[in-house]
Every structure is written in C-alpha cells, then in structure tokens.
Amino acid sequence: MNPSLKVAIVEDNEWFNKFLCHIVSLIQEYEVRSYFSGNDFLKDLDNFKPDIVSLDYRLPDMTGKELMKKVKSLDPSMDILIVSEQEDVQTAIELMKSGASEYLVKTREMKVNLLNSLRHISENRQLKSEIRGLRSEVVKRHDFSRSIIGNSSALQRSLKLVEKALSSNISVVINGETGTGKEVLAKAIHYGSSRKEGRFVAVNVAAIPSELIESELFGFEKGAFTHATNKRIGKFEEADGGTLFLDEIGEMPLGVQAKLLRVLQEKEVARLGSNVEIKIDCRIIAATHRDLFEEVKKGNFREDLYYRLFGLNVILPPLRERDQDVILLAEYFSKTFAEENGLETKRLSASSREKLLDYSWPGNIRELKSVIDLACILTDSDTIEPEHLSLRSSIDTKDLLGTNKTLREYSIEIVKHFLEKHDNDISKVSRLLDVGRTTIYRMLKESE
Numbered sequence: 001m002n003p004s005l006k007v008a009i010v011e012d013n014e015w016f017n018k019f020l021c022h023i024v025s026l027i028q029e030y031e032v033r034s035y036f037s038g039n040d041f042l043k044d045l046d047n048f049k050p051d052i053v054s055l056d057y058r059l060p061d062m063t064g065k066e067l068m069k070k071v072k073s074l075d076p077s078m079d080i081l082i083v084s085e086q087e088d089v090q091t092a093i094e095l096m097k098s099g100a101s102e103y104l105v106k107t108r109e110m111k112v113n114l115l116n117s118l119r120h121i122s123e124n125r126q127l128k129s130e131i132r133g134l135r136s137e138v139v140k141r142h143d144f145s146r147s148i149i150g151n152s153s154a155l156q157r158s159l160k161l162v163e164k165a166l167s168s169n170i171s172v173v174i175n176g177e178t179g180t181g182k183e184v185l186a187k188a189i190h191y192g193s194s195r196k197e198g199r200f201v202a203v204n205v206a207a208i209p210s211e212l213i214e215s216e217l218f219g220f221e222k223g224a225f226t227h228a229t230n231k232r233i234g235k236f237e238e239a240d241g242g243t244l245f246l247d248e249i250g251e252m253p254l255g256v257q258a259k260l261l262r263v264l265q266e267k268e269v270a271r272l273g274s275n276v277e278i279k280i281d282c283r284i285i286a287a288t289h290r291d292l293f294e295e296v297k298k299g300n301f302r303e304d305l306y307y308r309l310f311g312l313n314v315i316l317p318p319l320r321e322r323d324q325d326v327i328l329l330a331e332y333f334s335k336t337f338a339e340e341n342g343l344e345t346k347r348l349s350a351s352s353r354e355k356l357l358d359y360s361w362p363g364n365i366r367e368l369k370s371v372i373d374l375a376c377i378l379t380d381s382d383t384i385e386p387e388h389l390s391l392r393s394s395i396d397t398k399d400l401l402g403t404n405k406t407l408r409e410y411s412i413e414i415v416k417h418f419l420e421k422h423d424n425d426i427s428k429v430s431r432l433l434d435v436g437r438t439t440i441y442r443m444l445k446e447s448e
C-alpha cells in the first residue's frame with residue numbers, strides 16, 4: 001500500500017490542471033491540491049507542505065526550472081516532477097541534473113506515466129526513509145556508551161582522550177594488543193563524529209599480500225596490470241566523505257608508506273594505471289600493536305609518515321589491566337549470546353568470576369568472548385562454573401618461568417602485574433598478596 005503523500009499540481013491550463021488532479025486522486029492515500037501559478041504555489045508552501053510537486057515547464061509567472069530551484073532551496077527533500085509540452089532530451093537531462101526526480105511529456109499516456117512516476121517517487125522516498133532509519137540504528141549501535149563496555153580507570157582515561165577526536169578531524173592512532181577493541185573504538189569515533197553519514201571503511205594491512213596493498217588502497221584502471229580486467233575503485237575513494245581505518249599500519253611495506261604519505265599530503269589519489277588525480281576527503285584512523293616510534297628507529301616505518309599520522313594517540317589497555325571490566329564484559333557477552341541464540345542468560349558463579357579475574361587474557365576481549373560463548377554452551381544449568389571456562393593457563397606459567405630471574409625479581413614482577421591489574425591500588429594489592437604496603441613501595445623503588 002502507498003503511504004500517505006501530499007501532491008501539489010502547478011499547472012496554468014485549467015483543463016489539464018483538473019485532469020492531473022483527477023489522476024492523482026485515483027490513489028486513495030494521496031492528498032492533492034492545485035495551483036495555477038508559481039507564486040500561488042510558493043505562498044501556500046508552508047501551509048500545505050507537499051512531498052511531491054508536479055510543475056508545468058512553462059508557467060505564466062516563471063519557468064518550471066526557476067520554480068524548482070526556489071523550492072529545492074526551501075526544502076531539498078521535496079520531489080519534483082516536471083511536466084512539459086514536448087519531449088526534449090537535453091532539457092530533460094538538465095532538469096534531472098538540477099534535482100528533478102521525473103520528467104513527463106504531455107501525451108496520451110499521461111495517466112499511466114504519471115501514476116508510474118508517482119509510484120517510483122513514493123518507493124524511493126520509502127527506501128530513503130528506511131536507509132535513514134537503518135543509519136541511525138548503526139550510529140546508535142556504535143555509540144560509545146553502548147559499544148565500549150568497561151568502567152576501569154585505564155579504559156576511561158583512553159576514552160576521555162577519544163572524546164577530543166569526535167569534535168575534530170584530527171588523525172588518530174590507536175595502540176593496543178590484539179583483541180583489545182581497536183576496531184570497535186575506531187567505529188565509535190567515526191559514528192560519533194560529523195562524518196557519520198559517510199562510510200567507515202576498514203583495511204587490515206597485515207591481511208593483504210604486500211603486492212596487492214597498493215591496488216586495494218588506491219584502486220586500479222582496466223589493464224593496469226595482468227589481471228586487471230576491470231577497473232576498481234580503492235578504499236580511499238570508498239571512504240571519501242567518511243573514515244578510512246588502517247588496521248595494523250605497522251605492517252605496511254615501506255614502498256606503500258611513501259605513496260600513502262603522498263596521498264595524505266596532497267589529499268588526492270590516482271588509481272594504478274591512471275594519471276588522473278581524484279580529490280579525496282577522508283579521515284584516517286590507524287591502529288597497530290607495535291610501538292611505531294620504535295619501528296621508526298629501526299627503519300621499518302617512515303619518520304615523515306609517522307609525524308603525518310600521529311595526531312591523537314589513544315592507547316587501549318590490555319584486558320588484564322582493566323580490573324573488573326573482565327566481569328562486566330563476560331556478563332555482557334553471556335547476555336548477548338543468550339539473546340542471539342534464544343536462550344536464557346547464564347550467570348557467573350563466584351568462583352568463575354575469580355578464575356576470569358586471575359587469568360592474563362593474551363587474546364584480550366576477543367578471547368574472553370569466545371571463552372564465554374563456549375561456556376554458555378557447555379553448562380547444563382543456568383550458571384557458568386569454573387570447569388566451563390576453557391583457559392590457556394599453562395602457557396602463561398611457562399612463559400613467566402622461562403625468563404631466568406631471581407626469586408626477588410619474580411616477586412617484583414608479580415607485584416607490578418597486580419598493581420597494573422588493579423589500577424595501582426596499593427592497599428588492594430597489599431591485601432590480595434598479603435604483603436605490607438611498605439614492602440610494595442620498597443619493591444617498586446628497587447625496580448626503578
């Protein structure tokens with residue numbers, strides 16, 4: 001069924017005006033109002049507020065084209081249908097370019113053509129409104145308060161910095177171990193910024209064979225290389241008006257780094273096999289698990305690119321340093337797993353919580369999610385017990401003991417690890433490890 005739409009007919013020929021109104025009124029959901037001149041229509045615009053307006057190409061007081069321009073400047077969302085005496089392809093093209101939705105010629109098939117055009121416009125409006133709805137859903141889903149779970153001060157410190165990135169166009173580099181949520185954060189920045197109507201395009205540099213990175217980023221013309229049988233636009237062009245997320249930028253070959261620097265400086269990109277430079281306006285968010293400055297010193301990363309990219313540096317802490325966030329996230333994943341699979345949410349027993357807090361999470365949030373998903377399946381009751389949590393604990397101990405340290409050094413390591421995990425809360429760590437606060441201070445001093 002057609003949604004209810006208001007249609008205005010602007011036509012100076014009385015008979016034809018009546019005829020058009022009659023056609024529109026055949027569709028029950030359309031409300032129609034008629035006008036005989038451009039000024040008549042403009043005077044009533046605020047009052048009637050039409051969705052679609054059918055304009056005669058030649059009106060007594062102005063041309064349909066002039067009226068269309070005025071209407072579009074007042075309400076760009078209004079659909080304009082131009083009705084002309086005779087077919088003139090050039091005029092039709094010009095009118096469509098200036099914003100007309102349809103161009104109709106007064107012929108015997110007027111009734112069928114007008115009804116078809118109205119149906120097209122109506123379907124298009126419905127699609128546009130659905131897209132608007134979906135887009136705002138996506139924006140909501142990536143909103144910080146929903147997508148970034150965690151209250152730890154380590155995370156909150158990083159998020160505070162991120163807020164600065166929302167209101168500006170500054171480039172952002174996110175540092176963090178694998179699975180700490182770098183992509184989740186990049187999306188939250190994009191959908192929280194003024195670029196949210198544009199696209200968020202993610203490229204994982206480490207996942208693309210080095211010889212293909214250039215064509216992936218910059219696109220290529222047909223015949224640019226042996227397998228280029230068709231032209232393809234690159235990720236930079238895809239992200240025009242939006243955000244390009246370059247994940248694992250530290251893995252980018254030096255040759256591509258040079259080209260990337262040029263694109264960032266010139267704000268122009270040329271597809272491989274073409275000399276035509278295309279203007280690009282996209283924000284760059286890069287992520288890496290490496291210390292890029294160290295990579296610069298080692299000669300693996302270009303210093304000039306480093307300074308070009310480094311606007312705001314956000315460090316995402318590993319999960320083992322996020323204190324109670326582990327539990328918040330585990331509960332969140334258990335809830336979403338239940339929702340997605342039509343099951344009841346499983347709760348975590350006290351000893352499961354302890355087990356989760358004691359683990360060092362080398363795979364970070366990604367690992368936690370898969371551990372919880374599996375636990376939700378393994379348990380037969382409404383509770384997740386420690387035996388349902390499949391952790392790789394033995395690997396950690398081996399790693400730690402393989403480092404050739406004295407017992408004193410191991411103790412200091414353990415104290416430091418606990419301090420990191422519990423937001424440097426010395427009283428809490430002193431209680432947990434059963435050592436005096438003074439001992440902790442002494443150990444820290446010793447390790448300086």
Ligand SMILES: Nc1ncnc2c1ncn2[C@@H]1O[C@H](COP(=O)(O)OP(=O)(O)OP(=O)(O)O)[C@@H](O)[C@H]1O
Pocket residue numbers: 147148149150176177178179180181182183184185247289329365366369
């Ligand atoms: N704060 C968070 N709240 C909820 N879910 C999160 C959060 N951070 C990450 N996740 C989830 O953890 C998983 C890993 O996140 P993401 O892919 O963003 O990590 P990453 O740091 O980009 O990883 P990699 O370096 O391996 O690319 C995803 O399933 C993501 O939805």
